[in-house]
Amino acid sequence: MNAPMGLRERKKQRTRETISDTAITLFLEHGFDQVSVVDIAAVAEVSKPTLFKYFPTKEDLVVHRFADHQTVASSVVAERSPGVSAIDALHQHFLDGLAARDPITGLNDDEDVLAFHHLVYSTPSLVARVSKYLAQAEDALAETLAGALDSDREITAALLAGQVIATERILASVNWRRIVAGRSADEVHPEAVADADHAYALLRHGLAGVAPRT
Amino acid sequence: MNAPMGLRERKKQRTRETISDTAITLFLEHGFDQVSVVDIAAVAEVSKPTLFKYFPTKEDLVVHRFADHQTVASSVVAERSPGVSAIDALHQHFLDGLAARDPITGLNDDEDVLAFHHLVYSTPSLVARVSKYLAQAEDALAETLAGALDSDREITAALLAGQVIATERILASVNWRRIVAGRSADEVHPEAVADADHAYALLRHGLAGVAPRT
């Protein structure tokens, strides 16, 4: 698929993977804060400046794995089929993610995925990094929605983007908590779908359509 | 109001204020990253470990000023008058904030407030810190809403909390952008109220009530 790649490029790719794999292995084994970057560099057999050339911060050694998720929501709206509303496209995409056990939905009981998830969410600096990605996802989605929505107010796109990103983050965290409690993804799946439908109903029809008397 | 405070306590208070004021002055003058904590310690005439005893991180020198905002939204719901719905209480509280030109609403054109705001939002590590406070505000609000909402689903409280915090954050950033564009708070106030009403309508009645055909 990418044959025209010189030895130099291939070596860089391999070095990058070696560094990242080494780092994550060590982090999973001893914890993020207990492993220094010189430890990682030593085990991966590179120098410290080289490590920082591949990954600009220690956190990037971990979070680069889902760096591309920043644009997913935006793309879903931009590339939806004609006639499909933005919110329907987002809703359906989340349901597809649940069905596919996409880790980003929180509905995945693979041991390695859980360990990785725990590493990230038990380390404050990694959580902070994830928040930054979510903020970027929100900005990208807001911009795309601004062109897709026919509201009379510009601010609607930004508000909806914020609500959608918050919603999917919360749905994922609820699913993840159920998995951590020891249940299987297959077992949780129906509830996850029901929650997602409920959450998107809340976005579509508001609190008044869900809990009228509050 | 706090007469029974020994000289020791008063001195600690004064030292704390001196350090923080020194830091913020220097940060506003030269930028957060251009001022080191030893610079601050030197000007404030304390040692570096002392500075870190008062403020555990460099960021805390700045953000401690609105550390208490974490619980505001939650308190508004918990302490609302009987008969008032949670969402009405939050809506009204935000409108009150606009009327009072509370900096947290973004509707404040005071020079010092703007400078402080710019300092925070142009410094990534400070923005990250603010996000953490918002996350805490969201958690607190979710917990309070869980007891105040009569929805049949537990997840509704968490979802609504996420949407409310996102909404107020976005409303504030829109207001702030208008102020930065050079307009006065008095001039912007009517639009800010209209936006807030629109945003809370979105929370109450969903997208379907605002932009039906998207």
Next chain:
DNA sequence: TCTGTGAATTGACTTGGTTAAGAAATCTGC
């Protein structure tokens, strides 16, 4: 005025991250 305690200082240390100079490896044209 003396004594015990909490706080401040000093100085050294660890870790994340950067920089400069030079050595080593890869690529290009012949």
Next chain:
DNA sequence: GCAGATTTCTTAACCAAGTCAATTCACAGA
């Protein structure tokens, strides 16, 4: 296959945030 140009890596030193241990200082209570 080789020489020169280029990219990458390493070494070594450096800076800034944050921590720690030992010592000194200053307030408080008798």
